[in-house]
Amino acid sequence: MESRHGICEKVLSNGDTYFGKFEELLPHGMGKYTWLDGTIYEGGWEKGRTTGKAHISWLSGATYAGDVSGGFLHGSGTYTGIDGSVYNGSWRMNIQHGFGRKNYPNSNSYEGSWQEGVQEGFGRFTWDNGNSYVGNWKNGKMFRKGIMKWSNGDMYEGQWLDGLRHGHGCYRFKDGSYYVGTWTKGLKDGPGTFYPVDSKLSSLEHLTETSGSVNELNCFPSDPSHLPSSNINKSKKSSYKNAWFKWSLIFFLRHSEQISHRSSSVDRVWSLGDNEDNSLQNSFTECSCSPKGYSSMVYEREYVQGVLIAERTIHPAFKAPNSEKLHQKQQRKVSRSLSKTITKGDRSFYLMLNLQLGIRYTVGNITPVPKREVGSSDFGSEARIRMSFPRRGSEFTPPHYSVGFFWKDYRPMVFRNLREMFKIDASDYMVSLCGADGLKELSSPGKSGSIFYLSQDERFVLKTLRKDELKILLKMLPGYYNHVKAFENTLITKFFGLHRITLKGGSKVRFVVMGNMFCTELRIHRRYDLKGSSQGRSTNKCKIDQNTTMKDLDLSYVFLLEKSWHEALFRQIFLDCSFLESQHIIDYSLLLGLHFRAPEHLSPHIEPQDPASNISILPVDGGGSVLPSKGLRLVSHDPDIVTTMRGV
Known part of the structure; x- marks a missing residue:
């Protein structure tokens, strides 16, 4: 060990070297430590442990400049990886945690919240092709509420799950038309409403444009106190508020009857494929009235796994008798059904x-x-x-x-x-x-x-x-x-x-x-509460929507099972009913959930794919079907177990 104006240099027995200050034979103060493998640390020390500001370089070419504590990257710092990626933000125990920005080698970038090394919380991701997403993340994937804008001008605002559109949302096409409905694992699934450019929604388009676009959003959570105050200013807060004002619009558009306080009338109904949902078509026709003198159209559609199976044309501004009261009643019903x-x-x-x-x-x-x-x-x-x-x-x-x-x-x-x-x-x-x-x-x-x-x-x-x-x-x-x-x-x-x-x-x-028996891998398109009786066991067709649980007389399907499965199902129903009878329980019913498969000869309409990493959507050619070509998919009472059976 040599001393030069209070600075010592020491070569350890394993070949590592240290040059800097000591206190009681331990590095203390500023110093430089070089490992035998070529790693170099220059920064603060406290009783033998790295702490304070530092610069670290590895033989691989990776570097770090920022805070360290107790031997860990901890605090705020910039890490440059061997692949050229750069992360600048918060660290906790050698892991990206907190608010930070990462530029990837392929020109993608993310700015927002991190947790345990992955994107989690609120953030913005921008792809090199011009696509961008602003919203919530979980475990490195888009989650819950978010806004996705594609470089071709299309935009989606709504719910996400595992990086895919999943739940309610609004898709705006580059020509200004809109589709408001539900998605399942990236594909349209269930009822929705399409608004062409010349429909009543054109005025709402102006509202969303004036309230803020994806490009105006900044990557800040709802509670700005979670971020450094230097990163927040009034314009960003205002932009954030305006942008999330649009969420009230999206959920206002959640159901087509909420667009206008005037009732809708049916002009025509058509279906594709082997659609057996007569109750759906009946609900279209039985609630219809003949419009007069109004040309603007919107389209109510039904999708199954991305395939359009039914559509009806409606006049959104046609006023039917007592439509105000009917609409208000429907709105109350919808609001009650939501969680x-x-x-x-x-x-x-x-x-x-x-x-x-x-x-x-x-x-x-x-x-x-x-x-x-x-x-x-x-x-x-x-x-x-x-x-x-x-x-x-x-x-x-x-x-x-x-x-x-x-x-x-x-x-x-x-x-x-x-x-x-x-x-x-x-x-x-x-x-x-x-x-x-x-x-x-x-x-x-x-x-x-x-x-x-x-x-x-x-x-x-x-x-x-x-x-x-x-x-x-x-x-x-x-x-x-x-x-x-x-x-x-x-x-x-x-x-x-x-x-x-x-x-x-x-x-x-x-x-x-x-x-929850309806918590399944597949979307439940129809729900039935069956009591085995006919007295009062039907639902008003005009009141049926995607959240309605229908009754015995609304069920118009015949289910064909192979003999052994038929016997097993009815034996179990008999045993369960016998148990309930032994407990003197007579007021019970059978809950039935149906998932409709898309017709095999049709393919999903292709939209810009959700950019979820490590997740693929169903192929457009229908290959690799999730279900066999024939049969009934039975979902077990255990939400984690799904059994596929071959039918007749």
Whole structure:
């Protein structure tokens, strides 16, 4: 070791060298460390650990300039990769985390939020061909709400999932025409409305253009405090506000009847392929009136897996008798059927937090217990978990931001075993119900007056119960448990947990957690509630929309199954009905969901492909079909299991 004006140089036994300041034989202050493999670090040290500002270069050619802490890239810095990519932004423990901008070697770029090394949060991605996306990301893919603009002038504003258009949205073509509808995995799927350039929507086009375009959006989340203040100015905030004002327009356009307060009339109806959906065509014709003296047209369309199977022409400005009242009634119906993510300020926010805290506590404590067969005591009144959740926390519970409450979990070991029978992983269960994304609130689809919640992944439904309903469920639980254990293919509702929250003042809220049978890989185009009777079992054709659950007399299909499958299905229905009869339950029905396949001789209309990485859409030539050429696709009661069977 040599000393030069307080600066020392040391060669280590492994061949590494250090040149800089020392304190108690450890590098401390500014110094340069060169590893034997050629890596060079120049920057600050604190008692032998890298910290402060630094410049690092690797033999491969990669470099980093910025903050380091405790031996990690941590803080703000710029990394240049060996492929020529450049990332400038926040780091956490050697991983891109926070706000940052990355320029890729192929001239693509991303600016926005990162989490654990991938795009997550709000951000803008620009491709080298001129395409751009602004919106939310999750796990490196476009997610939830976002705006995609293609270089040819087309633009899509709406919902995304795994990098593909999925859910409700509005697609604007470069000529100014619009399509408002739903997509599934990048393809149009379900009902929608097309507005040509000369339709009534032309005035709305002007509204969206004046409210801000994709090019005007800046990559900032809804809460600007999450970003450095130096990156935010009034013009960007204003642009961001204006751009997201368009979202109110998109969801205003979510259903075609919301475009005008005047009713629509049918001019003509046509269909493509082997479309057997007579109820759809009947609903078109039975609600029709003959327009007079109005030439502007819009088109209501029905797609299946990207293939147009039906279309009707309507006059959006024709006023039919009592159309104002009819439209207002339809709007109320639509608004009630939609789910809404529970956020702070909503009436259910603190109740949701309490529910999540309780479920997390119960599942976290019951899962490590060795699995065993349940006995009679597990169904008794003493089989419960009770815990107080004070706001400041306790020896057994964490502090929280909700109101203090008492938690009660009924028959924990029984429901733990039931979840395992239904192949529900405990960690997945907690992530779905207790994740940071929260729950969604639904309006009651029935007449019970219950409140319904839905997990963000839509796998689980939570329903409030009256005290008498809870007692009935507890009474039938032993028989239900044995039935599920004996018949794994039961069609009876899956129950995963039974809970009670007691708030200060004594008010009690009881919940049951159930499986959502309509959470499947395929889009459910029609839903039916079948009771096996005809009295009052039909739906007003004028009130049918994509969210309507129809009844017995609305079902006009015949399902052909091979003999063994037919026998197995009806045997299971018989066994399930016998169980319900043994429990003295007579008010029940069979829920049926249908997914329509596109006609084989037709191909999806080609639009600009969603630029999702590692995800491909269905081929346009119909090759590699997801389903066999003939048959009925049956979706099991387990959302994660789909069985394809060959029909007759």
